[in-house]
Amino acid sequence: MDMKRLTYISNFSQPLARNEIERIGEVSVRNNARDGLTGALFCFHDVFYQVIEGEEQAIERCYSRILKDSRHKDIFCLKVEQGVSSRMYGDWAMKTVILEESGEAILVALRNMMDGLSSTHRILERYAPAEILQTMQKGRNPLSENSSMTERVVIFADILASTTLTEVLPAETMALLLADYYEIANAAIVESGGTISKLTGDGLMAHFETGKADSALDASIRIIHRINDLRSRAESHDPRKFLYSGIGISAGRVLEGSIGSDLRKDYTLLGDPVNSAARLESVTRKTGHAIVFDSRFRSLLRKERTLKKLGRYLPKGKTDQLQIFTIPEDAIKFHITSESLRKSIQSLSEPARL
Secondary structure, three states: OOOOEEEEEEEEEEOOHHHHHHHHHHHHHHHHHHHHOOOEEEEEEOOOEEEEEHHHHHHHHHHHHHOOOOEEEEEEEEEEEEEEEEOOOOOOOEEEEEEOOOHHHHHHHHHHHHHHHHHHHHHHHHHHHOHHHHHHHHOOHHHHHHOOEEEEEEEEEEOOOOOHHHHHHHHHHHHHHHHHHHHHHHHHHOOOEEEEEEEEEOOEEEEEEHHHHHHHHHHHHHHHHHHHHHHHHHHOOOOHHHHHHHEEEEEEEEEEEEEEEEEEEEEEOOOOHHHHHHHHHHHHHOEOOEEEHHHHHOOOOOEEEEEEEEEEOOOOOOOOEEEEEEEEEEOEEEOHHHHHHHHHHHHHOOOOOO
């Protein structure tokens, strides 16, 4: 019978004494013997590193309990092996090893490995798409997950005159300006319950569930307000003084999942709403409004709002015009033209360091 093997790492939610760790091991031995599971549990400082193996449904029940266990926090699934034909830990219903108290050379190596894994998976959380991490946390292998059609709200945000900024500013200063921008934009998206799909170099793509359309618009408004505030506090020759962003929003059916080859995959969204959001972001320069969205997105809004119709727009490469809208708020308007912004940036003879 094929089995499953799962390896995860987590932190203690609070300090655990040796006798508490031993009790955890004893309970694991009883439960695993009952469920036909085997494995090993290593503890080092405040880190659990555990391998469990056995029949797939039993593994999933066990891991589900672990995810709900208040003694764990920051649980991260490192590896999922399916179709396992033989056990690695057949003699251990659960072997518990407290590495601080073990001096043998191989256990010293294990301590170093666990320390490295703990640091590495925290770094991975900063770079890997949230969907990949969530899939792994549930004990599933992302490489075996199929792409699927789903409804999503898609947001594209971009920095105005980014090419000119890159030409004028030293690379180090441009990187710091981008850090300020992403600090604002990323935080607003996450605070509102959205997912950041990718950073595009001078902007980002994000998405929300369609039931959170109002949250998506609130996040977009928050981004513009915070950028306005940052700009208002900047000195006249501070690059932040010239930071503006356009945001396009659309909604509809997309293909969501891992796209690519065996050498490299990217978790992303594909479909007309993605293209429309990107086109709507670019039209913000023509409308003079920082946020522009289409009728598909507008139909999902539920909060009482005053909206402004901007007319119809034919995106490049599309045959059908889009009815486009914005928020009639002074803070959402660009009070500078694209050409004036470029000239202002070019006038920075010696850009100030951030």
